[in-house]
Amino acid sequence: MKKTFTLAIALLMVTTMAFAGGNADASSDGSFTPTRDVTWTCTSSPGGGSDIFTQEIKESIRLNGFSDANIVIDYVTDGGGEVGRLEVSRMTGPRADHTILTFNSGDLMPMCLNTNNRIENFKPLALMASDNHFLCSGDMSKYHSFQEIIDALARGERIVIAGSKGDDIETYNALLKSLGVDETQLAYVTNDSTSSAITSLLGGHVDLVLGKQASCEQYIIAERMFPMVALCEDRFTSDLLKDMPTITEFGYEACDVPNWRGIVAPKAMSEAAADYWAECFRQVTETPEWDEYITRNGLVPMYMDRASTVQFMTEFQQSYLQSIGKDK
Amino acid sequence: MENFAMLFHGFGVVFTPTNIGACLLGSILGLIVGAMPGIGSLAGVALLLPLTYKFDPTTAIIMLGALYYSNMYGGAFSAILLNIPGDSPAVMTAVDGYPMATVKKRPGQALMTANASSCIGGIIGMLILVILGPALAEIGLKFGYAEMMVLLLVAMTSIGWLVGGNPVQGVLLTFIGILVASIGMDVQTGSPRYDFGNIYLLGGVEFIPFVIGTVGFAQLMQLMDEKDIKVKSVDMKLTIRGSMLTAHDYKRLLGPSVRAGLMGTFVGVLPGAGATSAAFLGYAMQKAFKSEEPLGTGAIEGIAASESANNAAAAGSFAPLLALGIPGSGTGAVLLGGLMMWGLNPGPLLFTNDPDFAWGLIASLFVSNIFALAISLGVIPMLLRILQVPIKLLIPVVMVVCFVGAYASTYSMFGVMIMLIAGVCGYVFDKNGYSTAPMLLAFVLAPLLEDNMRKAFIRTAGDISDVFFGSAIATVLTLVLIFICAFPVVRTILIKTGKYTPKKKG
Numbered sequence: 001m002k003k004t005f006t007l008a009i010a011l012l013m014v015t016t017m018a019f020a021g022g023n024a025d026a027s028s029d030g031s032f033t034p035t036r037d038v039t040w041t042c043t044s045s046p047g048g049g050s051d052i053f054t055q056e057i058k059e060s061i062r063l064n065g066f067s068d069a070n071i072v073i074d075y076v077t078d079g080g081g082e083v084g085r086l087e088v089s090r091m092t093g094p095r096a097d098h099t100i101l102t103f104n105s106g107d108l109m110p111m112c113l114n115t116n117n118r119i120e121n122f123k124p125l126a127l128m129a130s131d132n133h134f135l136c137s138g139d140m141s142k143y144h145s146f147q148e149i150i151d152a153l154a155r156g157e158r159i160v161i162a163g164s165k166g167d168d169i170e171t172y173n174a175l176l177k178s179l180g181v182d183e184t185q186l187a188y189v190t191n192d193s194t195s196s197a198i199t200s201l202l203g204g205h206v207d208l209v210l211g212k213q214a215s216c217e218q219y220i221i222a223e224r225m226f227p228m229v230a231l232c233e234d235r236f237t238s239d240l241l242k243d244m245p246t247i248t249e250f251g252y253e254a255c256d257v258p259n260w261r262g263i264v265a266p267k268a269m270s271e272a273a274a275d276y277w278a279e280c281f282r283q284v285t286e287t288p289e290w291d292e293y294i295t296r297n298g299l300v301p302m303y304m305d306r307a308s309t310v311q312f313m314t315e316f317q318q319s320y321l322q323s324i325g326k327d328k
Numbered sequence: 329m330e331n332f333a334m335l336f337h338g339f340g341v342v343f344t345p346t347n348i349g350a351c352l353l354g355s356i357l358g359l360i361v362g363a364m365p366g367i368g369s370l371a372g373v374a375l376l377l378p379l380t381y382k383f384d385p386t387t388a389i390i391m392l393g394a395l396y397y398s399n400m401y402g403g404a405f406s407a408i409l410l411n412i413p414g415d416s417p418a419v420m421t422a423v424d425g426y427p428m429a430t431v432k433k434r435p436g437q438a439l440m441t442a443n444a445s446s447c448i449g450g451i452i453g454m455l456i457l458v459i460l461g462p463a464l465a466e467i468g469l470k471f472g473y474a475e476m477m478v479l480l481l482v483a484m485t486s487i488g489w490l491v492g493g494n495p496v497q498g499v500l501l502t503f504i505g506i507l508v509a510s511i512g513m514d515v516q517t518g519s520p521r522y523d524f525g526n527i528y529l530l531g532g533v534e535f536i537p538f539v540i541g542t543v544g545f546a547q548l549m550q551l552m553d554e555k556d557i558k559v560k561s562v563d564m565k566l567t568i569r570g571s572m573l574t575a576h577d578y579k580r581l582l583g584p585s586v587r588a589g590l591m592g593t594f595v596g597v598l599p600g601a602g603a604t605s606a607a608f609l610g611y612a613m614q615k616a617f618k619s620e621e622p623l624g625t626g627a628i629e630g631i632a633a634s635e636s637a638n639n640a641a642a643a644g645s646f647a648p649l650l651a652l653g654i655p656g657s658g659t660g661a662v663l664l665g666g667l668m669m670w671g672l673n674p675g676p677l678l679f680t681n682d683p684d685f686a687w688g689l690i691a692s693l694f695v696s697n698i699f700a701l702a703i704s705l706g707v708i709p710m711l712l713r714i715l716q717v718p719i720k721l722l723i724p725v726v727m728v729v730c731f732v733g734a735y736a737s738t739y740s741m742f743g744v745m746i747m748l749i750a751g752v753c754g755y756v757f758d759k760n761g762y763s764t765a766p767m768l769l770a771f772v773l774a775p776l777l778e779d780n781m782r783k784a785f786i787r788t789a790g791d792i793s794d795v796f797f798g799s800a801i802a803t804v805l806t807l808v809l810i811f812i813c814a815f816p817v818v819r820t821i822l823i824k825t826g827k828y829t830p831k832k833k834g
Contacts, residue, residue, distance in 0.1 A: 045374065045658075052665055078740050079530035080513055086527060114513075114520050114530060160787055165518060189473070189783045190516050193661070199599045199654050205472030205787065214668075218653055218675020296668065 032272035034069035034098055041074050041088050041101045043081030049297075051075075053261050054102045056293045057128070057284050064287060066280045069098075081107060082115050089121035091266035097273035100125065103264040105257070105316065106166035112320055119317045122264040123274050126281040127304035127312055129294060131212045131259040132236065133171045134244060135161070135228045136220070140204030146229040146250060149208070153181055162189045162197035163210030167259040171231060172210060173323065174255035178247065201225065212259070213241060213298025232256035238298065260302060260316075262309060278306045334683060335458050338691030341386060341684050350387045351692050354394025355699035359707075361395065362402020365540055365733030368415035369399040369642075369659045377666050385670035386688045392666060393646070393689050394696035396659050397450065400603065400639045401700045404442035408631075409435065409714050410726050412544030412733070417603040417638035419539050419768055420611040424623060424630030426547075432626040435715050436571020436708055441631045443704045444573065445585040449636030450697045452589030453596065453643025457690060462679060464644070465651035468597040473783035474795045476598065478805040480777040483605075485812045486612030487766045498766045501757065505770030508533050515779045516786075528742045535604070535771065536737035541750025542764050545730050549755040551719055568709050581632035584614050592637030596644025601776070602657040603641040608769045610637025624763070643693060650686050652676055 040058060044050035051073075058071050076084030088101040103122070111117050135146070143149050143159070152159060163172060172188045179186065189206060191197040194215040201209045202224060209216070209225070213236065219225035220240060227244040230236055233254040235246055248254050263281060265274060284290055285303040294301050304312055321327040342351065361372035373392050380388035403418030408425030421442060429435035456464065471479065487502050488495075511522045512532025523529040573581075588610035595606040614623060614633035621627040648654040653674035655661040667674040672682060679686045714722070734747035757764050788794040796806040822828035 045370075045662075049665075051374075052668070075739055077531065078738065078742050079527045082527050082530050083740070083742075110513075110518060113518065115527065158789060169518075184789070187786055187789070189786050190518075191783075195654050195661070195664070196599065199469065199648075199652075200472060200783075202652065202654075203469035203472050205474075218677060222676035224676050 030272055032097065032270065032276040034067065034276075036094070036098055038067075038069045038071045038098045038100065039074050039095075040071050041076055041084050041099065043076055043084040043102070043107060045075065045077055050102050050104060050107075050261075052297075053128070056289070057263075057281065060284045060287050060289050061280055063289070064283065066283045067276075080110060080114075082111060082117070085111055086115070086117055088264075088266050089117055092268040096266040096268035097270055099266055099269070100277060101264050103262050103313075104166075105260050108313070108317060109166050109170065109320055112317060112326065113324060119264075119313045121267050123267050123269045124309040124313050125263045125265055125274060125278045125306060127260055127262040127302055127309045128281065128285065129261045129299040130302040131214070131261075131297075131299055132230065132232045133168070133210055133212060133256050133258070134216075134230045134236070134241070136201070136209045136211050136216055136225045137207070137228055138201040138204065138209070138226070139224050141201070141207050141226075143207060144226060144228075146245065146247070149228070150179075150250065153179065153185060156185070158185055158187065159208065160187045160189060160206045161208045161210055162191055162200050162206040164191055164194045164197060167257045168194075168210050170257040170320070170323065171255060174257055175231065178253045178255040198225070213238060214296075217298060230256075232258070258300075260312075261299075262313065264313075274306065331458050331461055334687045335691055337683070338687030338689075339694075341688035342390065342691045342695055346384075347387055347390050347688070347692070348695070350383075350391040351394045351695050352699055354391035355398040355696045355703060358395040358398030358696075359402040359405075359700060359703055362399035362418075363405040363414045364402075364736075365406055365412045365414050365536075365544065365729055368403075368536065368737065369396045370657075370662060371736065372396075372399060373659050373666075374662045377662060380666065380670075383670075385667070385672050386685050388666065388670055389663070389685065389689050390692040392663060393692055394699070396663070397639070397642050397693055397696050398700035398703075400450075400635075400642050401443065401446050401704050403638075404446070404631075404635055405439070405704075405711055406729070408438045408442060409711060410544065410722075410729070411547040412540055412726065412729060416535050416539060416772075417607045417641075418634075419543065419604070420607045420634035420765075421631055422543055423611070423634075423765060424625070424627050426626075427624070428626030428628070428631065429715065434626070435712055436568070437573055437577060437628075438626075438631060439704070439708050439711065440571055440573050441577070441581055441628050442635045443701055444578070445581050445588075445632035445636040446639045446704075447697060447701045448582070448585040449589040449592055449639035450643055450693070452586065452636075453593040453640035454690065454693050454697070456590075456593045457643055457647055457693075461647070462651035464593075464597055464647040465654070468599060468648050469652075470799075470801060471598055472799070473780045473787055474798055475801045475805065476780040477777065477784045478796060478802050478809060479598075480773055480780060482805060482809050482812065483609055483612075483773055484770075484777065485809070486609065486615070487769055494761075497762045501762055501764060501767040502770045505767035506774040508538070508767075509771045509774040510778070515775070516782050528740075533746055534738050534743055537734035537743040537747040538750045538771065539768060540730050540733050540737075541747035541752075542754035542768065544726070544733075545747055545751025546754030546758055546764075548723060548726055548730065549751065550758060551723055554719075568705075571708055571712070577628055580620055580628045584610075584617070584619075584629045584633040585636040587617070588613065588633040588637035589640040592640030593644035595637070596641030596657075597647050599648070599654065601641070602645070603638040604772055605776070606641030607634040607638040608772055610634050612769070624765075646690070646693070649674070650678055650689065653678065 040054060042051055042054045054073055061067050088099055091099050137143055194211055197209045200206045216225055220227055227241055230244050230246040233248060236242060372395055403414035404421045405414060407413040407418040407422035408429050411422050411426040413419045413422050425438045428438040511529055514521050520530055591613060592606040592610055595601045610633040614629055619627050619629040623630040645657050645660050649660045655664045664674050731744055734743040737743055754764055784795045797803045
């Protein structure tokens with residue numbers, strides 16, 4: 001009796017352990033279907049640009065039935081978002097197939113600067129959109145065209161630009177190289193957000209703002225700010241900014257470091273799950289809601305599939321690590 | 329007059345069943361969110377935002393605006409009754425509110441004072457918002473990096489008023505506050521500071537768990553330390569009638585409320601200052617004025633100053649948001665995100681292009697002020713019952729509130745750790761007679777000061793004369809700063825040399 005009981009207990013334990021790994025998510029044909037709640041980690045606070053991006057995609061997936069999974073957004077903002085990124089990168093087991101992370105260039109740069117976490121610890125799924133930079137003057141600025149800026153720099157005048165963090169700082173550094181001036185002559189004030197930078201421009205406390213279309217649009221329409229020069233290769237296509245010249249038209253190299261918005265997963269996510277999610281995101285980019293989101297926020301559509309996203313993010317990281325001297 | 333005509337038009341927008349319902353719901357939610365430590369207006373608005381996706385934008389902003397505004401009322405409840413601020417702007421309310429409720433056995437009057445002064449401060453802020461409107465936002469724009477830096481230096485001198493009898497203790501705690509605030513990423517370069525290789529410290533120390541620990545958890549530890557634990561915290565009959573303020577009480581709260589209301593509106597308009605800074609400064613300013621009882625011992629003036637200032641600042645922060653599309657606080661930034669989600673274009677043209685929206689929101693603030701006041705007064709008898717719970721039962725409940733509040737504000741156990749460490753430190757400070765108010769004020773103001781100071785020096789290429797005397801506003805503020813710093817020194821020298829004899833009191 002004792003032996004039978006021991007055997008029964010042992011069998012029960014073995015069975016429990018076998019199923020503790022979770023249900024098999026991959027069906028017989030190797031495809032993936034979510035079998036539990038999906039955690040979508042957002043390392044920025046609710047209400048910001050990253051959150052709205054995440055909410056838009058989640059809502060589109062639900063509305064259009066691209067996935068039946070219950071997606072729950074988890075805000076993990078500890079350590080400037082590094083805790084959330086580290087947690088996702090280390091996720092293993094079945095949870096890895098049910099975890100995704102909003103990942104922008106503004107996340108990659110501080111991650112590389114302050115931690116040893118790298119894009120190789122994730123599985124990039126899709127690149128969705130990007131934002132390009134341009135310089136703006138304000139109604140109290142001394143300078144009203146890029147030519148005036150070039151002339152002023154040639155005369156040795158000091159000019160102050162205000163902008164945000166992350167890709168804005170990198171764009172500013174690229175602008176210094178492109179114009180061949182140093183930071184004492186073309187100074188940069190880092191703000192928490194572009195709206196803070198705009199505040200200082202409208203008050204006449206800085207000369208220029210490094211902005212993006214969504215954040216500057218209303219001020220340009222109200223003629224409180226004036227678009228001066230696009231820092232990318234090609235002109236903007238929107239009606240509002242199509243007349244703005246590019247920096248290349250003045251004979252300088254393009255220097256925009258675009259703010260791209262993407263989605264990654266834990267490195268341990270299975271190939272089947274990665275394909276499943278990547279397909280969901282591709283479908284989202286083909287919906288009218290997505291087009292409306294892109295237009296409303298003045299973004300550039302930039303969808304890339306998994307392979308292209310891996311290549312793009314890896315090259316971006318390599319270039320950034322080089323620029324901060326951490327490429328060895 | 330045109331602005332008042334638009335305000336009445338705004339009332340027309342608000343007084344529809346849907347919008348009134350949204351305003352009432354927002355007010356109730358705001359009071360609940362405000363009363364629950366750790367959640368606060370930022371999380372409350374952010375959590376509710378996705379639910380308003382499909383709302384009409386005006387209805388949505390009316391609900392969220394009411395939530396934000398009435399949150400300022402709710403924060404005072406737990407600050408007064410439990411010594412745990414419901415949200416960060418209520419920190420200074422606890423300093424006098426809790427002693428008034430427990431030591432002076434006037435909890436109902438403490439809540440009434442908070443409600444009345446919140447209402448006065450709010451009305452002042454809203455009236456200034458209506459009269460000056462976009463012009464108010466333009467005034468805020470005049471305060472650049474240098475002006476903000478000198479203003480914050482002036483504000484930092486108010487720590488001297490909070491130090492109390494022992495300046496050395498006060499200075500020590502001020503420096504601790506500055507040190508703790510400097511943990512995290514460097515504001516300009518983004519490089520880590522004092523993180524000791526700990527990834528959690530990269531994001532810095534959050535204010536809410538820090539203050540719940542320093543004020544609330546430390547208080548709990550003191551209660552546990554008391555031997556006579558069987559005693560009820562307030563052994564008296566608590567009724568709404570017994571909670572009414574006397575005419576003398578109203579006289580006492582009116583002056584501080586009006587002064588702090590004016591100051592709070594101004595602080596609310598300034599870029600990045602917010603309701604918490606306003607509450608601290610309102611309280612510190614009251615220290616410079618006469619109060620019938622010493623502040624910190626349960627004075628009506630202390631509660632009135634901080635509550636009026638934070639409500640006025642909440643109203644004032646709508647000026648840059650509506651007139652320029654510039655958020656004056658973290659909650660304002662979330663509201664701005666909401667405007668974009670609803671398909672509106674926040675910016676200088678909002679008043680012109682969407683007057684129904686802008687003036688409807690302003691009018692709804694008046695309505696939510698009335699709703700929040702009425703509901704707050706209505707729930708006083710229920711709230712007062714908390715104080716009749718025996719302390720031995722209250723302690724575990726409040727402890728859970730501290731843990732949940734610390735967790736809710738950070739969504740992680742790191743917040744709970746901060747709360748526990750701050751609680752132990754706060755307990756040690758209290759036991760040794762150190763007032764933690766200077767530390768909290770330094771914690772709030774130091775990051776703002778550092779940020780603006782570094783920007784001002786980048787802006788001027790390190791030219792000190794340009795920083796302090798580069799504009800008329802900076803010059804006036806610098807002269808005020810010099811006067812505040814030099815006055816005690818000159819006075820002492822004059823007394824020592826016999827050239828001045830201070831009048832004896834009485």
